[in-house]
Amino acid sequence: MIVEEKLSQAVGLLKEFHVDLWMTFVRESSSNPDPMLDLILGTGCTWPSAFVITSKGRKVALVGSLDVQNIKDHAGYEVKGYRDSIRQDLLDLLRKEDPEKIAVNFSRNDVMADGLSHGMYMILTDYLKETPYSGRLVSSEEIVAALRGRKTAAELERIKDAICETLEIFDKVTAFVRPGRTEKEVAGFIKDRLAEAGLEAAWDEVHCPAVFTGPESAGAHAGPTDRKIEPGHLMNIDFGVRKNDYVADLQRTWYFSRPGERRVPDEVMKGFLTIRDSIKEAAKVLRPGVEGWKVDDVARSFIVEAGFKDYDHGLGHQVGRKAHDGSGLLCPKWERYGQLPFLKVEQGQVYTLEPRLTVAGHGIATIEEIVVVTEDGCEFLSTPQEELIVIN
């Protein structure tokens, strides 16, 4: 069971980072979840709850009395229920464990380590204000980054499985698309295949799949429109499935020939090959220890040197339970990314590689692959798109 595997891993990480106790403090997780609950609990809670893991290996859940059974059913915590307030149980636990460092989930940089709401932070610091523990709170971002990032063998298998399902659907798309079909029709075809396979979309169905055809298309993160595929269009699709709680996130590019066109126009082929080869170049430098921005920079520079404008986003993000799985990013040093571009890549992380460029008059060329970081490099988990898919 993955939750138990990750709980054991968490104990090891607390030792590695010299943190005595890590606390996830959350309430009404169905409305305001802490993003770590999926990995360390696998269900939700209603009243203020503390999920505490210690470097000595204790796992304690302090929860509202009516949540006790559900928590016990889901994960191996010592569970204690309260009726009136969590305050006393929480203070008793801290006094017993007497931690020097208490990691809680706040982070300027990593949304996955930032599940503690500001109101809950205020409540927690109120509880602690007469104790020695108020000054011992630290960000859990290192722990969270490592726990989400370093995939176990079971997690890798699930991601591979989601990739496989996604690529199968892309193959079916190739047989379906032709000039005259709209973006919405293509998206609808993909959704039907998802339903057929009993799978869910990897992210918000409004733009999963995202389908963009031609030079006037809306660009990333928008939903499909009634725009029709026309001869001469580049079409790209951004899509992934969720299977057994793990996701894929992949992109492929198609070209629709004009009547009588004997070969793909040079600028289209150049755009496609530039994207394809920028991924290969970036993969060559992706290895443990490299800072994420350097990997981004390799692909970005390759595209700019080929004469195209660079892309308005990062080269890649981590993938796991979420399509955007948080922490270390392969991205430029833009302020919106905080400190993430400076984090060092680690073995066991799974990244997308997804540069993008525009071919004037035709549309957008993108490819998104998924790789796992190995001991001394990286390995493609997706079968890379080597050739532009041309529909005659």
Next chain:
Amino acid sequence: MIVEEKLSQAVGLLKEFHVDLWMTFVRESSSNPDPMLDLILGTGCTWPSAFVITSKGRKVALVGSLDVQNIKDHAGYEVKGYRDSIRQDLLDLLRKEDPEKIAVNFSRNDVMADGLSHGMYMILTDYLKETPYSGRLVSSEEIVAALRGRKTAAELERIKDAICETLEIFDKVTAFVRPGRTEKEVAGFIKDRLAEAGLEAAWDEVHCPAVFTGPESAGAHAGPTDRKIEPGHLMNIDFGVRKNDYVADLQRTWYFSRPGERRVPDEVMKGFLTIRDSIKEAAKVLRPGVEGWKVDDVARSFIVEAGFKDYDHGLGHQVGRKAHDGSGLLCPKWERYGQLPFLKVEQGQVYTLEPRLTVAGHGIATIEEIVVVTEDGCEFLSTPQEELIVIN
């Protein structure tokens, strides 16, 4: 469109509460959502984003450039996209509007007004530290409570519709249940009816529906088990559907006669009638202006005076887009509820009424109804369970 209706309502609430500007500041909402986005946006965002509403009626969204189209597709904001950082656009907007009071989403009391993560709070206060605005941040809890609580006519229609679908499924359950069936089988039957109707569960499917039969059952918020219905059992189900983004949350109680039993045992009937009548008594005092704890106290005292133990939760919560829709609660003055029991009930709020008691040797009797607060009282939106459903 409900989002536009709620955005207009929000402008009126800013005037009512003398707040110049309300800002929802959020990133990666698919992993760490602000619970207000469903009402004021209807979609998500990726990079740090600010959704700003002013008392003068401006609605401005500052978002990452790749999110611009999707935001425009969903709600009537002036949308401005950035590439590197939101900081400058945010400061420019504040300087232009020059608000005396800036409401942001943090709250000790109300999870629905507590969507600002502590990390995002730190980022925001960093941005503001050289400006006059850092001292002008206030909690949005009054605005959020009124915006979620005061339902529009369109919202009420949707809730009624969800109630209607839920009660229809309960009727089908009555024809299905009999001794020998397990809790899981009953839950499976309900899930099949949901799928048939193309509807979703109102909350986490692990315990929606929740099915409890007999004296040994697990209690609220646990999932169904392999426990079999036996003659002499009280069975209760907690369940609701989500339809058009709005939910119902209802409970009903069944009794399974013992062989040869000519009438329901006195203690069972007394338990059922006590629950039924405690709801009627509480409804009599539920009206605008009353503090929530007083309504809870009426039902709780009624049950205790009848000789039963009181319930370990509040009498009722608000219902809307979420089964637990936040803010004002009909609950006792326990610390876990913060200031919520002291909030005054308002016209247009929709509450559950859901007391519970245990009949020794038989199981749990619960009924959960849904009412809307009117000008001078309240009105049942669900057709109340008047009779114990007896299965012979």
